[in-house]
Amino acid sequence: MDNGGARLIEHTERIKHALADLCEPLHDVFTQAGTHPLSKAPAEEDRDNNPDFSGRDYAWFRTHFVRAFAHNRLQQRTLDPWRLTGDHWRNGELWMANGEFELRFLHGLSEADVPAPGSNRARAAYYCNPPLPMMPALFGSEIDKLILLWRLNPLGEPSFRVVRTIGRWKFGGTAKLDVDFPLPQSSEELINMTFTPSDDGIDLNLPNEENDEFGAGGISG
Secondary structure, eight states: OOHHHHHHHHHHHHHHHHHHHHHHHHHHHHHHHHTTTSSSSGGGGGGGTOOOOGGGGGHHHHHHHHHHHHHHHHHHHOOOOOOESTTTTTTOEEEEEEEEEEEEEESSSSSSSSOOOOOOOHHHHBOOOOOOGGGHHHTTTOEEEEEEEEEETTTEEHHHEEEEEEEEOOOSSSSOOEEEEEEEESHHHHTOOOOEEEEEEEEESSSSOOOOOOOOOOOOO
């Protein structure tokens, strides 16, 4: 393994350990949001008194509700050194930081896709991390900008995917990533993951089978 590959693995291990303390809290609060009555169709006998927001017309509302619920619950927890950042009143921003990494939550478009940055300059700049093998030599201790893609399956159970973007691409194009791995339910599972460098970035070796992901599309976050 060359020095670039070794640095890539070392940095990915730092990301992994930094996120370990978020595994259980994020799965917990997003499960609460995804299984909340407002996220599901009411029982037949309750339809006269409770609105049904389960249809396609209200997908936008469910996305905003999940982000708002998660933000509210995370505010009530001590997650040091992580803290909530950004302005949640501004279209439901759900951002976190720990002094070493920034983390922005986006609703995943699909299981495979990573939302393109679009034309917003601030968002596009966030996507432009320096490639990891170059980072220690050229950029020192610059803060890493990570994206956490979240999705809910039909039962309201969440799945998360961590990506580190290294440039812009157009809608429908190939995402530019050098780190891409699922965030499991427990910190122990995450710590036990191993990574190997490849031509496309980091390959993940899971100790157990990966759970299937399902959920509606969307890029709000």
